[in-house]
Amino acid sequence: MEYDRFAGVFGVWAATAESTTANRAFYLEAYAHAPEGPVVEMGVGDGRLVIEAARAGRTMHGVEGSGAMLNVCRSRAADAGVLDRLVLIHADFTTFTLPEPAALVTMPYHTMPHLLDRATKLAALRQIHSQLRPGGHFLFDDFIITPSVIDRMREVQLRARYRNAAGQDTLFWVTSIVDEAAQRIEAVTWEDTLDSEGVLLRRQYRPLTFSWQRPEQAEALLREAGFVIEGCWGDFHRTPFDLGSAEEQVWLVRKEGQS
Ligand SMILES: C[S@@+](CC[C@H](N)C(=O)[O-])C[C@H]1O[C@@H](n2cnc3c(N)ncnc32)[C@H](O)[C@@H]1O
16 A cells, blocks of 8 residues: 555654644544544554544554554554554455444544545445444544645645654655546655755655545435434534635534434
8 A cells, every 4th residue: 555655754744734733633632522432543544643542541443554554653652652552453444343333433634535436435434334333423534625725736845854764854845646537636745865965865756646525425425325414514623614615524424323
């Protein structure tokens, strides 16, 4: 998977993203207020959120398909002293199973867009539905793509300048190839490693591929997977969704029945 190669720069990518501060507070609050029972994050990545929740005392389950990301997550959790509060499952979203039905499943930080076609999204949603207990919730976010967002994505952006693990001056760049008809984004990232004179020593490319769904497509898919829609917000401050001003699609849906 792409994330096996991406694991080395995920921390820089997340730390320099526009949405991560707001989504961090939002998901940590959801974890803190979740009812008793398993709370599961789909795509734990480097543990950015689950390690914080575990630090606050919550046992967290995480499903992750990339072995390299899981290694980073385990190592960071061990450093934070909370590895014993994480139940990490190495599996794909379309086939994972949990030891017991979940009270809350989340899929934070534009992870649904990594499921690149409708059939894969539906398979993952059906699997999540099957692993929730009756009345259990699923919470996730998705891009809201507008012409100005596409223009911004197509720019070449210098996202960060830092010293890499070997102490070398490093520039981290990103741009995207956007196919509007296919609703597909190929983010192209690269790191330039420089010597003390500023001469390029090495350039490494790491791609990430995304798709997006319009709100009406997301709603149809969620209903087809069997979910009851509770709401959609336009940002991580729970502003009611409005197509003209939304920055995100943040969906809260439920499996029918009583918890
Ligand atoms: C954008 S990162 C989100 C990481 C973390 N949730 C956060 O908020 O920082 C998406 C993660 O989902 C994982 N992932 C993507 N598609 C997956 C799939 N089909 N099955 C399992 N994991 C997947 C990736 O490996 C990656 O670690």
